[in-house]
Amino acid sequence: MQNLDYQVVEQAIEWLSDDRTIWLCTVVSTFGSSPREPGSLMVANADGQHLGSLSGGCVEEDFLARLTEGEYQLPAVIVRYGAPVGGPENARVRLPCGGILEVLVERMSATHENLAHLKEVLGALGGEKDIERQVNLTDGKRRTEPASATGPRVILDESQEVVRMRVGPVAKLILAGYSTVAEACARFAISLGYQVVLCDPRDEVTCDLKLPGDIEFIPQLPSLYIASPGACTPSTAVVAVTHDPRIDDLAMMAAVKTAAGYIGVMGSVRTSQARADRLRRTGGLTDTEIERIHMPIGLDLGSKTPAEIALAIMADIVRVRRGRVSVNA
Known part of the structure; x- marks a missing residue:
């Protein structure tokens, strides 16, 4: 799934x-109402072509208009949307419910270093391990290092x-197996942006299933799929x-x-x-x-x-993924 x-x-x-210059935008932080979480990406070029989103509308329009007018020539800058009067002199866009959105804008020219950096990022998104991107705001220099799969996605x-x-x-x-609870989990997870895989070898249970197209169904014993190479990463939750x-x-x-990050039954x-x-x-499991x-x-x-x-299951999965301590303790 891409x-x-x-x-x-x-x-x-x-x-x-x-050989085209790009502007890579990353949501850094949100305050109040915002449809996109920290870490969300958008990319644009000098012609105003873009892919991805930051807010679902108004922010993108303002950013692209300013970009095509020649703004954002620094290698890296934090842009604040929804800032109060007297705040940082960045774009002013009123967000729903008085929200504030901070965005990192990186100007990247077509160099070997920038291309190699983004290929490493792409490898992390499609691979099995997390990395941490570090961008210096004074000169735009970038580096990466290994990272944990849990905790905040962005730190300024x-x-x-x-x-x-x-x-x-x-x-x-x-x-791991179908039930009405599993189907409800799947629907919640899809809305949260998860890739969802349902494994169940029982024909008598799954023969008449009508699942949403976003759910990948594998008619196999779940334990076999779970144990297969690459099936579980630290960003994977296994639920039975x-x-x-x-x-x-x-x-x-x-x-x-x-390496599954969450396992529950x-x-x-x-x-x-x-x-x-x-x-x-x-x-034969250990304590x-x-x-x-x-x-x-x-x-x-x-x-x-x-x-x-x-709801309780998916909330707990999100809690663990975000690195929060248990609220049941």
Whole structure:
């Protein structure tokens, strides 16, 4: 799956390869209402052609108008939209609900160094490991280094005049087996920009399924897919919500051997304790491996319906991906 940011970087590379200067824009921070999260990308060229988005409309129009008029000639600059009167002298666009949006604008000429940098970024987006882009605001110099898959996507270090941006594989949700909760999780995950894969070998369960086209269905035992090379990265969540130990237990046994950033299985506290004993006894899992599994899965919201349970699960996945401590502790 090639998400929008991946396509943006691909387009940037294509324009650089054609000896065209580009402007790569990254959402740095948002305050109040904003449709795009920090780390979101847009690229444009001097003719006003662009791909990606920053806000879904007004910001893009203002930026492109100023770009074609000859602005943004510095190698790197922070532009603030929605700033109050008397704020930094950047573009003034009124955002919904009084929101403020800060954007890093990088001017990149068609050099070998810039092309190599963006190819490294593209490799991270399509690969298995996260990297951190570091852009110096004083001279626009860029460097990369390995990064964790969790925590803030963008950090503006004003003391050092550096913007640090975490870049990595698209967030992915592997659903080990079908259930109404799994389907609800899939729909939530798609709306959050996740790649969704549903694995289930049971013909009697899946023969009449009508899933959204964005869900990749694989009629295979989930544990086999989970264990396959490249299936799980630190940006992957593995979720088992079938109540069928033949599906759920095997999925957990496979998932803890991978780099998956979130592993969870549905069940009550008593069921989870029994499963932990079973995984330790028959699956040979260590205490450290069992501790990686979120069981019971999800935030404690008092959920009852499949949609409410799915909401609790996806909220917990987002919490972990953002590097937040547990709210259930």
